[in-house]
Amino acid sequence: MSQCCCGCAREDLPWSGRGTDLPISGCRFSLYPMTDNFVPIILGALEKTDTTRVWSESDALSTVYRGKLPYVVDAVRALFVNAYHDGVHMALEGQFSKGCPGDVSGDSVLDYDGEAPNKATAGEAHFPVKCKIALYPMGTPDYIDHIAKIWRLAEAEGLEPTTIHYATRLSGDVQDLFRFFEKVCTEMDGAVSHYIMHFTLSVNSPTAE
Amino acid sequence: MSQCCCGCAREDLPWSGRGTDLPISGCRFSLYPMTDNFVPIILGALEKTDTTRVWSESDALSTVYRGKLPYVVDAVRALFVNAYHDGVHMALEGQFSKGCPGDVSGDSVLDYDGEAPNKATAGEAHFPVKCKIALYPMGTPDYIDHIAKIWRLAEAEGLEPTTIHYATRLSGDVQDLFRFFEKVCTEMDGAVSHYIMHFTLSVNSPTAE
Numbered sequence: 001m002s003q004c005c006c007g008c009a010r011e012d013l014p015w016s017g018r019g020t021d022l023p024i025s026g027c028r029f030s031l032y033p034m035t036d037n038f039v040p041i042i043l044g045a046l047e048k049t050d051t052t053r054v055w056s057e058s059d060a061l062s063t064v065y066r067g068k069l070p071y072v073v074d075a076v077r078a079l080f081v082n083a084y085h086d087g088v089h090m091a092l093e094g095q096f097s098k099g100c101p102g103d104v105s106g107d108s109v110l111d112y113d114g115e116a117p118n119k120a121t122a123g124e125a126h127f128p129v130k131c132k133i134a135l136y137p138m139g140t141p142d143y144i145d146h147i148a149k150i151w152r153l154a155e156a157e158g159l160e161p162t163t164i165h166y167a168t169r170l171s172g173d174v175q176d177l178f179r180f181f182e183k184v185c186t187e188m189d190g191a192v193s194h195y196i197m198h199f200t201l202s203v204n205s206p207t208a209e
Numbered sequence: 210m211s212q213c214c215c216g217c218a219r220e221d222l223p224w225s226g227r228g229t230d231l232p233i234s235g236c237r238f239s240l241y242p243m244t245d246n247f248v249p250i251i252l253g254a255l256e257k258t259d260t261t262r263v264w265s266e267s268d269a270l271s272t273v274y275r276g277k278l279p280y281v282v283d284a285v286r287a288l289f290v291n292a293y294h295d296g297v298h299m300a301l302e303g304q305f306s307k308g309c310p311g312d313v314s315g316d317s318v319l320d321y322d323g324e325a326p327n328k329a330t331a332g333e334a335h336f337p338v339k340c341k342i343a344l345y346p347m348g349t350p351d352y353i354d355h356i357a358k359i360w361r362l363a364e365a366e367g368l369e370p371t372t373i374h375y376a377t378r379l380s381g382d383v384q385d386l387f388r389f390f391e392k393v394c395t396e397m398d399g400a401v402s403h404y405i406m407h408f409t410l411s412v413n414s415p416t417a418e
Contacts, residue, residue: 028375030409032241032300039415057374060416061300061341061409064374091241091270093302095343095407097375101353107374132270134304136345136405143348144310165266165273165316166237166306166405196345196375198407200239200270200302206248207269 022099024108025185026066027076029094031083041090045083050117051075055108062094067109069185070116072096077178078118081125084174084203092201096185099138099194123175130202131159131170131177135184137192146191150184157183177201231308233317234394235275236285238303240292250299254292259326260284264317271303276318278394279325281305286387287327290334293383293412301410305394308347308403332384339411340368340379340386344393346401355400359393366392386410 033041046063053071057064065075073096080092116123135150137143151168154161157180159170170177181199188195242250255272262280266273274284282305289301325332344359346352360377363370366389368379379386390408397404 026374028373030300030302032243034241034243034245034247036243036245038243038298059373059378060339060414060418061378061411062376066374089247091239093239093409095375100375103374130269134405136347138345138347139350139352141348164237164268165235165275165312166304166309167271169268169270196343198304202270205269209269 022103022105023068023110024066024103024105025069025072025096025098025189026064026108027072027094027096028062028064029076029079029092030062031079031090031092033083033085033088033090035088037088041083041085041088045079048082048121049075049078050121053109053112053117057107066107068112069098069182069189071109071112073178073182073185074116074118074122077174078122080201081122081174084125084127087204089204089206090202093199095196095198096181097194097196098185098189099192101194126173126175127203129172129174129177130205131172132164132167132200133170133184134167134198135188136196136198137188138194138196140192143192146188149187149191153183153187154180174201231312231314231317232277232319233275233312233314234278234281234305234307234398235273235317236281236303236305237271237273238285238288238301239271240288240299240301242292242294242297242299244297246297250292250294250297254288257291257330258284258287259330262318262321262326266316275316277321278307278391278398280318280321282387282391282394283325283327283331286383287331289410290331290383293334293336296413298413298415299411302408304405304407305390306403306405307394307398308401310403335382335384336412338381338383338386339414340381341373341376341409342379342393343376343407344397345405345407346397347403347405349401352401355397358396358400362392362396363389383410
């Protein structure tokens with residue numbers, strides 16, 4: 001049984017890097033609005049988000065968007081912006097990834113070009129976001145060096161990276177963070193055959209720091 | 210600057226595996242009760258959990274427990290059980306990890322033995338949990354093989370693993386899932402110098418599958 005690092009079991013695939021040459025990026029995410037009103041906020045955000053440029057699937061735990069990286073980032077950013085409500089504490093937990101050895105060529109949308117469909121509606125929203133990330137370049141002994149590059153990128157982007165156990169804290173405007181996420185994915189795509197970047201975005205937290 | 214895969218920046222450490230011989234496991238987690246009442250649920254669960262056997266630190270995004278693996282698992286399980294309320298949809302997102310090259314010997318509690326302090330209060334709670342995990346054995350080209358072992362372990366434990374993009378779905382009783390988490394961490398600790406296992410636990414979801 002072939003199995004990717006994410007746990008995908010694929011009888012029909014060999015072990016070695018089957019998925020790494022596929023131009024399919026993806027993001028699996030879960031939205032957590034801390035309010036009794038969470039269902040309409042989540043469903044409303046999903047409905048408001050234009051997913052014509054990504055393949056999408058939801059289950060009880062999370063939703064996944066797959067396709068060309070810019071469209072995946074555009075859709076996740078729009079989902080988060082569309083779910084934002086003043087004063088409502090909400091978190092988005094997710095993982096961007098590309099190159100899983102067990103990945104498949106299906107379940108994706110790759111035959112589009114041009115402007116990201118949610119740019120006009122979500123590209124101008126601005127609000128402060130607390131963030132943490134953890135980056136995993138897989139299958140390489142020099143993974144530390146790759147992460148060091150991303151740490152320096154976060155510094156250069158003004159996202160004020162700070163150290164916490166098992167993750168890196170960042171903070172910035174929602175647009176700056178998603179722009180950074182796309183840069184990280186692009187950098188990792190060129191550097192390693194398979195990477196995963198987990199992230200947490202939090203808004204309107206009542207916890208003072 | 211030395212930097213671990215999680216992004217930890219440590220001026221005082223060399224690049225190579227500094228943290229891998231430390232017997233310190235950890236779990237960083239965030240609790241998301243989808244209710245207006247989220248603050249007392251989170252704070253109440255944190256207060257009810259005996260953390261005398263782990264090192265603990267909270268910020269606006271998450272809490273981390275560090276120490277000997279059985280005590281870390283005991284504390285996270287207790288936190289989740291203590292936060293559980295009938296009918297309240299809640300998720301726990303977290304990552305168990307050990308062996309980060311940038312880890313430090315401090316920020317931990319290692320000088321204890323004996324029974325896990327929360328076992329009596331949390332060890333007998335039972336409720337069904339939907340789960341997903343993603344396992345990352347770092348720095349090794351054969352990471353796929355290590356994950357295949359864990360997939361088979363999940364099958365053997367009756368947690369019904371199924372494939373989703375970028376993760377593996379599991380389902381089971383809360384006790385069975387945390388027992389599995391401890392087995393995964395123990396297995397990975399013996400197999401690789403550094404691993405991370407991300408997990409999502411969800412209860413009382415209104416989404417039918």
